[in-house]
Amino acid sequence: MEAFKNQYKALIDESLHTEDTSDLINKCEGFTEEVIKKDLLPEDIVQIHKDYIKVLKLDETQILKTFSVLKEIVKGFGYSYKDYKQLVDRMQYHDKEIDLASRLQQTMLKTDIPQFDSIQIGVISVAAQKVSGDYFNLIDHKDGTMSFAVADVIGKGIPAALAMSMIKFGMDSYGHSQLPSDGLKRLNRVVEKNVNQNMFVTMFYGLYEELNHLLYCSSAGHEPGYVYRAETEDFEEINVRGRVLGVSQQTRYKQQEIPIYVDDLVIIFTDGVTEVRNEAGDFLDKQYLLDMIHKYKHMHPQDIVQLLYEAILKIQNPDKRDDLTILIIKRVN
Structure with a gap:
């Protein structure tokens, strides 16, 4: 001075x-x-x-x-x-x-939770800011099948919200159930043609068939999902892999077929869950999340995802938050 x-x-x-x-x-x-x-x-x-x-x-x-x-x-x-x-x-x-x-996104991306006799569904999606780069969709095709998707835009703000709205419109406009590999192929064309070249989308796309209790799934560079096996009390990683949406129109996607038994759980995250950092800056051990799911496996999936989210809030560094989505599907008797 x-x-x-x-x-x-x-x-x-x-x-x-x-x-x-x-x-x-x-x-x-x-x-x-x-x-x-x-x-x-x-x-x-x-x-x-x-x-x-x-x-x-x-x-x-x-x-x-x-x-x-x-x-x-x-x-x-x-x-x-x-x-x-x-x-x-x-x-x-x-x-x-x-x-x-934010209001437009909440209106346009609003998704009703389908009701089935043999499965229960729990989902939570929370934006780190006002506009989310995460997205989930659940579609009851009224023929004993349900399509579902969990996605994450590599990018934020209004462009990410517009990209998600475009993807939801793409999914909803099919009007019938289709295999995930075909669904990702079509959505990849939509993203590649209409979304900024610097913006890519990861997505896990699934089709659940209630008659035979089969899960068909494909992935476009998304975080690996898990199936919890009630009989053995083990978690199986869903190892299907694929390129993120929006890179090339020629991309084709592999598909996996997984039987789902009574009390089994299908678990899908976005990286806002798997890349949570604590106050010290360390990543949250993924096994911690799986152990929590195992602890609460007897509960309704909506209660499980809520408890997971509350546990993450207590651990994570508030300055390192990301959009977060958790989807759990449980087969019941």
Whole structure:
């Protein structure tokens, strides 16, 4: 602070003895930039000015000359405040747009949970910010089959919300059940043609057939899913793999067929679950999540996903949050 006082006093001294005001104005502008960087307030500068001219014991004409320095400094603060106000106005406008996008996303991506006699479904999807890059969809085809998908856009904000809306429309518009490998192939074309080249989508796509209790599934670069086997109390990783959506129209997807028995669980996450970091910055051990699921396996899937989410909230670093989605399907007798 003392150094700034001395610099300002030097500017006042110069104003009293120089006729070259252009050079003085340039020095004042440079001084103002430094003052603003140091978070000093205009009233601090005014107080320094008052104290110094009292020491100098100037006459009225000299005091008026020193005001040229004060005028330039305060003017610089004025510009800074104007820029600040413009920034605040832009941020408020941006916030309104984000709020609108969030409401549109909630409306457009709203999904009803289908009701089946032989399966129970639990799902939770929470956005880290107002607009989510995660997405899930469940479609009852009224023929004893259910398509479902969990996806994650590699990207955030309004573009991610638009991409998710496009994918949901693509899924819903088929009008009939289809194998996941075919579903991903079609959605891949939609994403590749219509979504920004720098934005990709990971997706786990499943079709559950109630008659034979078979799960058909494919993956487009998504986090691996799991099947909990009630008979052996083991977790089997669903090892089907594939390229993320939006890279190439020529991509084809492999498909896996998995029998589901009574009390078995099908578990799908997004990376907002598997890449949770604690306060120390360490990743959450995936086995911790699976152990929790095993502990609560007797409960309804909706209760399981809620308990998982609450446990993650207690552990995770709030500054490292990501969009989070958990889907659990349980076969019941």
